[in-house]
Amino acid sequence: DPTGWSLSATPTDFLEQINYLKSQNYQTLTFEDIDFLTQNKQKFPQKPIILTFDDGYDDFYTNAFSVLQKNDFNAVVFMIGGRINQPGYLTSDQIKSLDAFGIEFGLHSQTHINMANSSLMRVEKELQENTIALQNITGKISNILAYPSGQFDEDLIDYLKTSGNINYAVTTIEQTADFSLHNP
Numbered sequence: 001d002p003t004g005w006s007l008s009a010t011p012t013d014f015l016e017q018i019n020y021l022k023s024q025n026y027q028t029l030t031f032e033d034i035d036f037l038t039q040n041k042q043k044f045p046q047k048p049i050i051l052t053f054d055d056g057y058d059d060f061y062t063n064a065f066s067v068l069q070k071n072d073f074n075a076v077v078f079m080i081g082g083r084i085n086q087p088g089y090l091t092s093d094q095i096k097s098l099d100a101f102g103i104e105f106g107l108h109s110q111t112h113i114n115m116a117n118s119s120l121m122r123v124e125k126e127l128q129e130n131t132i133a134l135q136n137i138t139g140k141i142s143n144i145l146a147y148p149s150g151q152f153d154e155d156l157i158d159y160l161k162t163s164g165n166i167n168y169a170v171t172t173i174e175q176t177a178d179f180s181l182h183n184p
Helices: 002-006 011-023 031-039 059-070 092-101 120-138 154-163
Strands: 052-055 076-079 104-107 144-146 168-170
Touching: 011 059, 031 104, 059 092, 076 120, 076 144, 092 104, 092 120, 104 120, 120 154
Parallel strands: 052 076, 076 104, 104 144, 144 168
Antiparallel strands: none
């Protein structure tokens, strides 16, 4: 899976990346942190960064989480709702444990559909089911989305704006987020 490998890091590489971020005084934020800082008109850290992990693979819990804990970093996991408790993916108990530590969970659809070429009715159903799956575990309603496979279009963005349920959406397009320039 060349695409998967290009979006992944080995445990050794991940440790090196986190050590670098720590040595350079980066501070991790979640989208909840962004909301809090913005609503309370507080300053962002000098070097903010959001660490995101798509799909909810169980190696986040077995490999990445301990590295994050040791460095006092948090992260955002975009969970495919229909894969919770499936082999190779996070379990409900792991999600509860991660949530208690401060790991934020976001939507990644229920079945990892390509939202850019799905009907808006299907997108709505996928997001509702994904929301319910996570809410039943964490007790929270997520307002963040990682587009499955990074795929989106303007119709989808318009739909998400008007639905009022999603405040932030992320993709695989590499760039620095600047909310004064980019649509959150």
